[in-house]
Amino acid sequence: MSLAWTSKLALAAGLALLPGSAWAEAVNISYLTHWSPETVALLENAAKEYSKTHPDVTVTVRAVPFGDLLTTLRSQSGGSDGATIGGIYDLWLPELARDKLVAPAPEVVAAEVKGAWPAGVVSAASVGGALYGIPNEIDVYALNYNKDLFKQAGIEAAPGTWDEFRETAKKLTKKDAGQQGFGMINSWAAGVVHPFASLLVSNGGELVGDGKPVLDSKQAGETFELYEGLIKDGSSEPSMATADANTTGPFLDNFVSGKTGMIIMANWWESALKTGMGDKFANIATAPIPVGPSGDKPHSISYSWMTVVNAKAGEAEQKAAWDFLAWLNGAKSGQNGASAMSDILMSMGILPSRSSDIEAHKGKLGSEFLAGYVSVLSDARPFPVVPGGQEFSESLQQTLEALQYGQISAQEAQAKAQADAISILERAAK
Amino acid sequence: MTNGYRASAGIMLAPAVSLIGVFILLPMLLTVWLSFNDWSTQTPFSEAHFVGLANFHDIFGPTSVGRDFKGALVNTAIYTALSVAIILPLSVLFGLLVHQRDVGGGTLLRTVLFSTYMVPMIAVALVWSKLYSPSEGPFNQMLGLVGVGPQPWLSSPRSALISIVLLNVWQQVGYFTVLAIAGLTQIPGSLYEAATLDGANRTEQFRYITLPLLRRTLLFSAVIAIINAVQVFEPVALITQGGPVGSTNVLTYHIRRVGIERAQGGLGSAMAVMLMLSLIVAVCALFAIMNRKDDE
Numbered sequence: 035m036s037l038a039w040t041s042k043l044a045l046a047a048g049l050a051l052l053p054g055s056a057w058a059e060a061v062n063i064s065y066l067t068h069w070s071p072e073t074v075a076l077l078e079n080a081a082k083e084y085s086k087t088h089p090d091v092t093v094t095v096r097a098v099p100f101g102d103l104l105t106t107l108r109s110q111s112g113g114s115d116g117a118t119i120g121g122i123y124d125l126w127l128p129e130l131a132r133d134k135l136v137a138p139a140p141e142v143v144a145a146e147v148k149g150a151w152p153a154g155v156v157s158a159a160s161v162g163g164a165l166y167g168i169p170n171e172i173d174v175y176a177l178n179y180n181k182d183l184f185k186q187a188g189i190e191a192a193p194g195t196w197d198e199f200r201e202t203a204k205k206l207t208k209k210d211a212g213q214q215g216f217g218m219i220n221s222w223a224a225g226v227v228h229p230f231a232s233l234l235v236s237n238g239g240e241l242v243g244d245g246k247p248v249l250d251s252k253q254a255g256e257t258f259e260l261y262e263g264l265i266k267d268g269s270s271e272p273s274m275a276t277a278d279a280n281t282t283g284p285f286l287d288n289f290v291s292g293k294t295g296m297i298i299m300a301n302w303w304e305s306a307l308k309t310g311m312g313d314k315f316a317n318i319a320t321a322p323i324p325v326g327p328s329g330d331k332p333h334s335i336s337y338s339w340m341t342v343v344n345a346k347a348g349e350a351e352q353k354a355a356w357d358f359l360a361w362l363n364g365a366k367s368g369q370n371g372a373s374a375m376s377d378i379l380m381s382m383g384i385l386p387s388r389s390s391d392i393e394a395h396k397g398k399l400g401s402e403f404l405a406g407y408v409s410v411l412s413d414a415r416p417f418p419v420v421p422g423g424q425e426f427s428e429s430l431q432q433t434l435e436a437l438q439y440g441q442i443s444a445q446e447a448q449a450k451a452q453a454d455a456i457s458i459l460e461r462a463a464k
Numbered sequence: 465m466t467n468g469y470r471a472s473a474g475i476m477l478a479p480a481v482s483l484i485g486v487f488i489l490l491p492m493l494l495t496v497w498l499s500f501n502d503w504s505t506q507t508p509f510s511e512a513h514f515v516g517l518a519n520f521h522d523i524f525g526p527t528s529v530g531r532d533f534k535g536a537l538v539n540t541a542i543y544t545a546l547s548v549a550i551i552l553p554l555s556v557l558f559g560l561l562v563h564q565r566d567v568g569g570g571t572l573l574r575t576v577l578f579s580t581y582m583v584p585m586i587a588v589a590l591v592w593s594k595l596y597s598p599s600e601g602p603f604n605q606m607l608g609l610v611g612v613g614p615q616p617w618l619s620s621p622r623s624a625l626i627s628i629v630l631l632n633v634w635q636q637v638g639y640f641t642v643l644a645i646a647g648l649t650q651i652p653g654s655l656y657e658a659a660t661l662d663g664a665n666r667t668e669q670f671r672y673i674t675l676p677l678l679r680r681t682l683l684f685s686a687v688i689a690i691i692n693a694v695q696v697f698e699p700v701a702l703i704t705q706g707g708p709v710g711s712t713n714v715l716t717y718h719i720r721r722v723g724i725e726r727a728q729g730g731l732g733s734a735m736a737v738m739l740m741l742s743l744i745v746a747v748c749a750l751f752a753i754m755n756r757k758d759d760e
Binding site: 101104105108135220272273274291435436438439441454 | 504507527528593598599600616618620702703704705708709710721724725726
């Protein structure tokens, strides 16, 4: 064989090996989350497990408070140095996808997700028919109440209707002891808006219908009036309702210390309650959202979280990120047919959304606290995921807080909320 | 000779002027240009499109965009006015106390006062959010000891901003006390001796000697205090998130929410331009007032 032919063969062999050798190069990917240090440690353990079979991929985990998560994603995802993977709230997806900050999932990942997750959850992780994230958690709202306080007030059962709800809240209120019947939340958009939205859908209404705000409905008006009534009754004290950047604060302190009788909250705060209450966590029970005068049966709202991949990350990092996420959320990475992600979520009391994960965790999902949430999941309505959704939530938060503090009436709040929502969603849709 | 002198001066100034131009003037001009454009902060500048005064119309309009901006502007103005009005007199008072040569422990007091300025805001925020806690906060417990009922502090729209002002005063007053002491040391002792011989009491000495001769120091302190107050961000971001009911939503925090969280770069830039203009007007007004007093 001549030297020329030898050289040509060597070049051809080198070119053929190039993609393979590129994959063999070390790839560093980072994962941005808002989880607590204990949960971050679980994720790091899962990443180490993944690295055993993928020694060339290193996954590092970074955590920021929930209040800073979107800002961090937006400010750092513009460059290749930003986090490769981000855990996001479904409400943020339309705008992150519009601004091309997140990458669409590869075909193989999209096909797996479409087959293994419920259609509603897949839809919340998609924009314009394209899947952008692998869903992981689903959160739903229910009524949490303190059984001890109920017993002391002579109340035997959780309220089923709004009339019973107001009556129960009155009975649980002891001004002199600094005890309120129902705890609202303020200074945190989702914390303010989601309980309101849960009561609204349990009254037969909705926030957005066919892409347009419908807060001018009779059902919405009645929900604003319920808030006004609770404040006027003295059953809810806004000064006990403040949250901070870590979604903790006085509203949580007051519930865990037995100063608040009832609150409407999502399943994920099980871990916060357990941490704050210790053995007294057994005093907390869960019930469906009370039904309003225009409602047919209990409903609440749900929302989901997903992991997305930075569209500005390098090709190798993106490929490694999707592969890691597919493994993390796959049916073989966790215990007893569950995904490693679902094991992490269940440690916080968060419901996984993958169908096989719900089956695998059936036993734990039957606990007294979580069973109440699982039972309302089938009748839950997804929180509307629309462009401008975050701004819409923040605007409604301001209006509801003004109502809580008696700055405006229920009628004024309804008119203001609808006018603001129209203007925000119209501008975002342009 | 003169031309040579000018040329060498120009060459020596060029590096500094260029750096200022690139890192200060250019971003300022860019912000002004973006304020006349519709632009998402997640897209290149080339995708910005000119909308004239539409962003300014929106931020002063009747919709939630305008309402939130105007609310944040008012909150910032109140925060700034209260901070300056409390910090400056307190700094002079503490300065006079510490400056007393016949009182022991002055250096220790000076160190203690200045130490609050060196504490990182994250630590201050963590501690103060607990101090203000309505149920278990030491402030309410202390008030309870003297028969005053619990106060809502950060949990009420009526007191939240004032609570943040008090936190700011606590942290900043030591720095301004040091400035006041520096001013006091510049006043010749002979003036006080002469005044004493003329029969002036302490109050008269303060009014006719200390205060007029401290005017330049107070002007500098006021300008720095205004700039610091207008730029308040951390305590709001860490403790109140702008709430409740937007009562602590100050401009820097609001601009971050609009410009970064919502990626509305044009609107955020228009708000930043208004913040800059407000600051320029406030500082110029302060200088004008002081110059008029000097002329008198």
